[in-house]
Amino acid sequence: MEPRIHDILPNLVEHLLDVVVVVNAAGKIAYANAACEAVFGYSPAELVGNEMIGHVVPEDRPRTLEEARRVMAGLHCVGFENRYIHKDGRYVHVMWSARWLPDHQLRIGVARDVTRIRHAEQIQAMTYAISEAVHDAGNLAELLQKIHDILARLMPLSGLAAAACGPVGGHYEVVYQAGMALDPAAPQADEHCHAMELTTLSGPVGLLVLRRVPGVVQDEKERDFLRFMTAQLATAMERMRLKAQTRHFALHDDLTGLPNRRLLKELLAEALHGCRRRQQRLALVFVDVDGFKQINDSLGHAAGDCFLQEFARRLRHNRRQTDTVARLGGDEFLLLLPDIQTAEHAHAVVTGIHATLAAPLQLEGRSVAMRASTGIAVFPEDGTDADVLLQHADKAMYAHKTARRERERKHDEQA
Ligand SMILES: Nc1nc2c(ncn2[C@@H]2O[C@H](COP(=O)(O)OP(=O)(O)OP(=O)(O)O)[C@@H](O)[C@H]2O)c(=O)[nH]1
Incomplete structure (x- = not known):
């Protein structure tokens, strides 16, 4: 006698590669087919009685509950996807076809494992x-x-x-x-x-x-x-x-590692922008070594290099984190002092520089004096744009140098 199709349906369900679960109105699993073990890692016996939502990845729970409500309201769900936590911890992506059976007060769901895709x-x-x-x-x-x-x-x-x-x-x-x-x-x-x-x-x-x-x-x-x-x-x-x-x-400058003229200009433009906005002062100090050519000529270029490196180190000494010491080229350096309170503050910095340079440097067995001429420009008093301020500091430095030379000349004449 031919078997009636209804008699073999349970066998068919157990042989499906897709998951079949039946969930009651309280959300508890009433039935799970054999495929559940392959997909979720749990045997049907382990699943029955559990809350279905408890196996869902926490982030997917709110929308899963929402979908379950829609199904229980009579909508046929096809293609809904969510993720479950497999018994071994990994996430499993499944795609559902689900329907509410009002006569039995059960939700029947068939799901396909789409994790790989x-x-x-x-x-x-x-x-x-x-x-x-x-x-x-x-x-x-x-x-x-x-x-x-x-x-x-x-x-x-x-x-x-x-x-x-x-x-x-x-x-x-x-x-x-x-x-x-x-x-x-x-x-x-x-x-x-x-x-x-x-x-x-x-x-x-x-x-x-x-x-x-x-x-x-x-x-x-x-x-x-x-x-x-x-x-x-x-x-x-x-x-x-x-x-x-x-x-x-x-x-940066190769010899001293200091910012070069190009970087100084970038930093100065930035600092001026900030000072204008915050209505703050800023000072530039031009520093030019006195008699450097003489050091080069008498001790050689390599000794001159050592002198410049030590000179740069002393200029950096005691400077604040926000200050910049740059080498413009040759024996010319520039200090950018943002956020100074008064012009006197810049003068105090210059006094400090001269004090730091006061100790002679031992070079090639000789004691070499470190001297420099300095010129200050303060924003906004001495100029409001970068070029004007640089020119002002340069001119002030040159005036300082000329006055020193004049003093030395008079001193030599009197001697
Ligand atoms: N050793 C060395 N010398 C350099 C470097 N760059 C420039 N110079 C030399 O530095 C000297 C600068 O000469 P001047 O500007 O007349 O300097 P000075 O002798 O200090 O003159 P005043 O500023 O008038 O006192 C020149 O001889 C340049 O060749 C460098 O990287 N290393």
């Missing part, structure tokens, strides 16, 4: 997002912040930290940390921390450590994605480092 789509989207972030980011901290946001969308993260190789190889400087502290010298002891070395063809450029929410495991696709992401990040870091290095060389 969604994961592949997500990873592809993340890959594009990473490439874009690497292309657009202005600086390393900004790039790492973007990477953090992108990664957090892919995997539950509880922290991310990154370090870059310092300018002198061998040590790391922490550039970014959120949710976790990073000690690049110590191995990451925490089992949930995943430390990845960032390397380019020229060697290691940094270290990235991410901390996952405990219990969530990683699959091969994610590992591939992380490998791609770290390679991109390493290249971006190397590119940013080279760019910063090039900018540094272009804006």
Whole structure:
């Protein structure tokens, strides 16, 4: 006798690859087919009696409850997607077809595991997002912040930290940390921390450590994605480092390491802008070495270089963090003193400079005096734009130098 189709239906349900669950009006699982174990990791016996919502990823719960209400109101749900926490901790994406059976007061749902598809789509989207972030980011901290946001969308993260190789190889400087502290010298002891070395063809450029929410495991696709992401990040870091290095060389003086004329002009323009807005004063002090040519001529160019380096060091001595000491070229230097209260303050700084220079320098076995002529310009009294202020300070310095020469000439005549 031919079996009646109704008799074999239970067998059919148990052989489906798709999940079939029946949930009662209170939201408790009344029935689960065998496929549940393959998809969620829990056997039907483990599921029956549980609240269905308890297995849903917490962020997806509100909209899942909303959808359940709609189904119970009589709407046939097709294509609703949400995520469940698998018994092994990973997230499972499923797509539902669900219906309310009013006569039985039961909700019947059939779900398909779409994790692989969604994961592949997500990873592809993340890959594009990473490439874009690497292309657009202005600086390393900004790039790492973007990477953090992108990664957090892919995997539950509880922290991310990154370090870059310092300018002198061998040590790391922490550039970014959120949710976790990073000690690049110590191995990451925490089992949930995943430390990845960032390397380019020229060697290691940094270290990235991410901390996952405990219990969530990683699959091969994610590992591939992380490998791609770290390679991109390493290249971006190397590119940013080279760019910063090039900018540094272009804006600093080789001999003394001080900002050069170009950087000074940038900083002065910025400082003037701030002073105008806040109605504050600012001073420029032009400093020119006295008799430097004589030092060069008598002791040689190399000794002259040493003199300039020591001169620069003394100018920097005791300066505030906000002050700038720049070398304009040759034996000419300039101090930018933002936020001075009065012109007298600038005069006090100049007195301090002369005192710092007073001690002679031992050079090539000789005691060499360090002397300089100085000229001050104060914003806004002596000028309101950069060029006028620079000219004013230069002229004041020249007047100082001429007066000194005149005094020395008179002194020589009297002797
Ligand atoms: N060693 C060395 N000398 C330099 C450097 N740049 C410029 N000079 C020399 O610095 C000297 C500056 O000459 P002057 O401007 O006449 O300086 P000075 O002898 O101090 O003259 P006054 O300012 O009138 O006292 C020149 O001999 C330049 O060749 C440098 O980087 N290293």
